[in-house]
Structures are given as C-alpha cells and as structure tokens.
Amino acid sequence: MNTMLQILQKDLFIEWRARSRTISLISFAYTILLLFSFAVGPNAVAMRQHAAAYLWLSILLSSTLLLDRSMRIEIEAGALHTLLLAPVSKAGLFYGKALANTFQLMVLAGISIPLIYVICDATLVESAGWLILTAILGTAGLAAPGTLYSAMTARMTGKQLLLPLLLFPLVVPVIVAAVKATTLAMLGDPMDQIGAWLTLLICFDLVYWSLCGVLFGRVIEA
Amino acid sequence: MSSVVQAQGIGRRFGRRWAVARLDLVVGANERLLVIGPNGCGKTTLLRILSTLSVPDQGTLTLFEGKSNPRENLALMAHEPGVYEDLSATDNLRVIAQLASKSTTSIPDILESVGLEDRSEPVSTYSAGMRRRLALAVLLLQQPKLALLDEPFAQMDPAGIAQVSTSILELPGAVIIASHQVQHAAPLCTRAILMDEGQIRWQGPASKAEAAWRALHVERGEL
Numbered sequence: 001m002n003t004m005l006q007i008l009q010k011d012l013f014i015e016w017r018a019r020s021r022t023i024s025l026i027s028f029a030y031t032i033l034l035l036f037s038f039a040v041g042p043n044a045v046a047m048r049q050h051a052a053a054y055l056w057l058s059i060l061l062s063s064t065l066l067l068d069r070s071m072r073i074e075i076e077a078g079a080l081h082t083l084l085l086a087p088v089s090k091a092g093l094f095y096g097k098a099l100a101n102t103f104q105l106m107v108l109a110g111i112s113i114p115l116i117y118v119i120c121d122a123t124l125v126e127s128a129g130w131l132i133l134t135a136i137l138g139t140a141g142l143a144a145p146g147t148l149y150s151a152m153t154a155r156m157t158g159k160q161l162l163l164p165l166l167l168f169p170l171v172v173p174v175i176v177a178a179v180k181a182t183t184l185a186m187l188g189d190p191m192d193q194i195g196a197w198l199t200l201l202i203c204f205d206l207v208y209w210s211l212c213g214v215l216f217g218r219v220i221e222a
Numbered sequence: 223m224s225s226v227v228q229a230q231g232i233g234r235r236f237g238r239r240w241a242v243a244r245l246d247l248v249v250g251a252n253e254r255l256l257v258i259g260p261n262g263c264g265k266t267t268l269l270r271i272l273s274t275l276s277v278p279d280q281g282t283l284t285l286f287e288g289k290s291n292p293r294e295n296l297a298l299m300a301h302e303p304g305v306y307e308d309l310s311a312t313d314n315l316r317v318i319a320q321l322a323s324k325s326t327t328s329i330p331d332i333l334e335s336v337g338l339e340d341r342s343e344p345v346s347t348y349s350a351g352m353r354r355r356l357a358l359a360v361l362l363l364q365q366p367k368l369a370l371l372d373e374p375f376a377q378m379d380p381a382g383i384a385q386v387s388t389s390i391l392e393l394p395g396a397v398i399i400a401s402h403q404v405q406h407a408a409p410l411c412t413r414a415i416l417m418d419e420g421q422i423r424w425q426g427p428a429s430k431a432e433a434a435w436r437a438l439h440v441e442r443g444e445l
Contacts, residue, residue, distance in 0.1 A: 003321070006320055006321055007321075010317050010320075010321070013309075013313075013317070014306055014308050014309060017308045017309060017313070017344070018308040018344075073306055073307070073308065076302075076307055077302050077303050077304065077305050077306065077307050077345065077353075078300055078301075078302030078303065078304040078305075079304055079305055079306050081273075081275060081298065081300060081302075081304055082304035082305065082318055082360060083321060084275065084293070085273065085274075085275070085293050085296065085297060085298060086293075086318070086321050086322040086364075087291065087293035087294060088321050088322075
C-alpha cells in the first residue's frame with residue numbers, strides 16, 4: 001500500500017513538473033471533439049444523441065498518448081531498473097501507476113465534458129452523480145489494461161502503433177458500457193438501465209485490475 | 223571470507239550467440255573487482271546477470287550466500303542514469319530515497335560529492351558527463367553491499383574522473399567495475415578479470431590489468 005501511494009505521488013509529481021505535456025494532451029482531446037462536431041455537421045439532434053460516444057472516443061484516443069508516456073518515463077533513462085533494484089513491490093508499482101493514469105484520465109474527462117456541452121448542446125437529465133461515477137469507472141477500466149500493455153510495448157519498436165492495436169479490442173466492453181451509461185445520464189433513463197451498465201463496468205474493472213496486477217510483475221521483469 | 227557473488231558456469235545467450243558462456247566467478251564481501259575486455263566481450267551482460275535484471279540461461283548464481291531478496295543489497299550503475307528525465311537531480315534522489323526507504327538527509331552531501339549541487343534544472347538538460355555523475359549519486363544514496371558499475375568514467379572530463387574515483391572509493395562493500403579505461407579503474411580495484419568472447423581469459427591483480435589488456439590487443443594484432 002505504501003509503495004502504491006509513493007508511486008502514485010511520484011507519477012503525479014512528474015506530470016506536474018512536465019505539465020506542458022498535459023496541456024498538449026488536453027489540446028489533443030479537444031481537437032478530436034471538435035473534429036467529430038465538424039464531421040457530423042450542423043445536426044443538433046445527432047450531436048446530442050451521440051455526445052457520449054464522442055466524449056469516450058476522445059478519451060480513448062487520448063489515453064494511448066497518456067499511457068504510452070506513463071511507461072516511457074520509466075524506460076527512457078532506465079528509472080525502471082532503479083525501481084526494480086530498490087526493490088519496490090511490483091504490485092505496488094502497477095497499482096500506483098494505474099491509479100495515477102486513472103486520475104489523469106478522470107481530469108481529462110472532467111475537462112472534456114464542458115466542451116461536449118458546448119459543441120453538442122448536450123443535456124443532463126439524470127443526476128450529475130451518475131455521470132461522475134461513470135467517468136470514474138470508465139477511466140479505471142481503461143487505465144488498468146492500458147498500464148499493463150504500455151509496460152508490454154514500451155521497449156518494442158512501433159510501440160505507438162502496438163499499444164492501441166492491443167488495447168482497443170480489449171477495452172471495447174468498457175467503452176460500450178461507459179457510452180451507454182453516459183448517454184442514459186445525459187438523455188434520461190426512464191427504464192432504470194443505468195445501474196445495470198454501471199454494474200457491468202464494475203465487473204470489468206474488477207477483472208482488469210486484479211488480472212493486470214498479477215501479470216504486470218512478469219511483464220516488467222521480462 | 224564471505225562472498226557476495228558465487229557464479230558457477232553462468233551463461234547468457236542472445237539468439238545463437240553466447241554473450242557470456244560457462245563463466246565462474248567468486249567475489250568477496252569487500253573485494254573490488256575490475257572487469258575489462260573488448261567491446262561485445264560480455265561485460266555489460268555479466269553485470270546485468272549479477273544485478274539479477276537478466277536471468278542466466280545456464281549455470282547457477284548465488285548472491286550474498288543465498289540470503290533472501292538480494293536486490294535489497296545491490297545497485298547497478300548502468301549506461302542510462304536510472305532516473306527521471308523531467309525531474310532535477312535533487313528531486314530524483316528524493317523520489318528514489320523514498321521508494322528505497324533510504325534517508326534523504328544525505329542527499330545534499332551526495333550531490334556535492336559528485337559535483338551536482340545547485341542544479342535545479344531537469345535531467346533532460348544535463349550533459350552526458352553530468353548524467354554519469356547523477357547515476358553515481360544514485361548508487362551512493364543506495365549504499366549497497368554490492369555495487370555494479372558499468373563504464374563509470376564514460377564521457378567524463380579529467381576533473382569528473384577524479385571526482386568519480388573518489389566517490390567510488392567511498393562506496394561500502396564489494397564493488398565490480400566494468401571499464402575500458404583501465405588506467406583510471408585499476409587503481410580503485412584489487413583484482414581484475416579480462417573477458418573475451420564471454421569467458422574469462424585472464425585474472426590477476428588489478429595492477430597487472432593494463433599489461434594483460436595490452437597482451438590481448440597484441441594477440442589480436444590491434445597494437
């Protein structure tokens with residue numbers, strides 16, 4: 001637990017020190033959202049109906065940059081070897097990094113949602129609590145497998161291409177559930193389905209966080 | 223005398239080529255060993271095996287006489303500094319000290335000893351020589367019982383070499399240095415081994431390492 005908190009603190013500290021990269025990441029997410037709005041055109045109904053999909057696709061595409069960078073900082077100057085020889089617990093290392101990635105993706109989601117409301121003229125029929133809970137569970141579902149795969153691809157040639165190729169198919173269920181839950185929160189949930197989608201997200205998160213935590217140690221030692 | 227390294231017939235293969243092959247090595251608790259040899263002779267691979275970051279494909283390696291978790295007692299100064307590019311030298315040492323459960327009070331002294339005091343800029347702006355100094359600072363912070371140094375004098379100016387030599391002498395426990403710069407590394411060591419094609423070709427006192435190194439070059443027709 002102590003190692004996990006230290007890694008979380010360390011990763012967030014590094015991101016704070018290199019915050020120009022965070023600004024680039026937010027700009028990238030905003031650009032994707034604007035491109036979606038340009039591609040759909042002046043169709044307010046379609047924009048409103050698909051606002052949740054645009055939001056989550058923007059987060060997914062931006063997440064590959066963030067996840068790739070999260071492991072690159074460990075590899076580029078050999079810091080990972082220092083950590084392994086420190087020695088830090090590999091489970092602590094994984095959960096610390098995955099939590100740091102979840103937190104950053106949540107911030108990205110929090111910053112993207114206002115733009116979605118502006119460009120898609122979106123509504124919020126249900127409680128904002130549902131939207132926040134969906135954002136937490138959805139970003140956690142991206143962060144755990146993303147942290148594992150970024151560790152797996154960090155030393156490979158063509159890692160920028162490999163990471164999304166490996167990650168995207170795995171997180172399709174998370175994206176589907178997050179988009180459905182967000183859409184229900186935004187447009188209304190007359191049949192009380194949001195709870196079922198969030199339960200599905202919780203199940204995926206539990207599986208990903210436990211499985212990836214077990215596999216991470218083997219991946220970084222290899 | 224207790225040993226920190228006991229390697230019996232260790233080897234490491236990359237594809238069909240053995241970088242280290244059937245190598246036997248024993249290093250005492252406070253011994254200072256110099257590893258020399260031409261490029262590609264297996265020095266770095268040997269250090270990585272001894273650091274436990276690489277697993278040997280053959281042979282057995284016993285560190286600290288089989289005590290649990292040898293990583294708690296060893297440190298490796300590799301080609302990369304082993305730090306975070308976005309942080310300053312002080313921030314890096316502080317982060318590493320916290321993760322390795324070491325005291326942070328010695329950080330200013332360590333940075334002064336390697337000539338990196340008053341450096342608040344991120345490591346990404348450092349020169350190659352400054353990165354080597356920082357890598358050594360990480361090692362000094364860890365105070366390991368077995369320090370593995372891979373080319374500690376690479377890209378250093380004469381003043382840096384003198385400073386680094388002094389810092390290496392301050393390291394506690396056993397020290398294994400792999401270096402091409404025999405004239406700088408030999409005075410810091412007691413024993414030396416000469417590696418060629420993954421195996422030990424010669425071993426003896428460090429004071430005779432330069433002669434053995436020259437003999438290998440003559441044999442190869444390079445002198």
